[in-house]
Amino acid sequence: MKSSFVHKLQPQPMRIQPIPCKSSRPAASKDQSFSSHLEKATSAQTRLTVSKHAGIRMNERKITIEPDMWEQIDAKVNEAKQKGVNDSLVLLKNAALIVSAKNRTVVTVMDRQEAGKQIFTNIDGTIVMD
Template sequence: MSIKIDHFHYQQIKPQNLSKTQNDFKQLLNNELVNSELKISKHAQERLIERHITLTNDEWSSIEAKMTEARKKGVQDSLVLVSEAALIINAKSNTVITAMDREEAKTQMFTNINGAIIMD
């Protein structure tokens, strides 16, 4: 027994559909760019102040770029080591969860992270 296929059903992409697809892509790209801005939780802000940790704008920009890359690779929570500090950052919300200086970080055990970024 053989089955005969009489016709195929396909949908042609029309210019108006293409325009909508392009707009959807632009919206997704814009959302990604907007969401790449790093936020600092209240807890992390308090820790940065308490521990006298200051990072330059260039360091924050580098961290943002690395977190965008990490998020694309599926990282959810990351330990980020910079010259002066160790930060725990939630990649999904792009938020610094906590911060400590490098000396304090030496005595800590970091759990529930699935990525590490070393930026010394």
């Protein structure tokens, strides 16, 4: 009769080697303070972006808006956003803009005469800047 032998394997000790971790954060330069980083980050969020579609419409319809007017529009859109407005109609003397306050993006632009013939839907706020 054959006897069956069970071979017992001795557990081998495991070595865990730490994997060097590369930091995903860039090293902060010594001359930039936290406040300058904060200001830079918040200024990028407060500027309106003109969508490609809106830019094309502005060029096609020859609508120009001065930089100081953009700043006023930006301030009013920010104020509307704080009051809970997501999508707004901004009426200027010469133009009408649909602005997503949530995304801070100008969605489309048309001249004021054309805007008088349109029906605007899904707008929860209007900003009149005559």
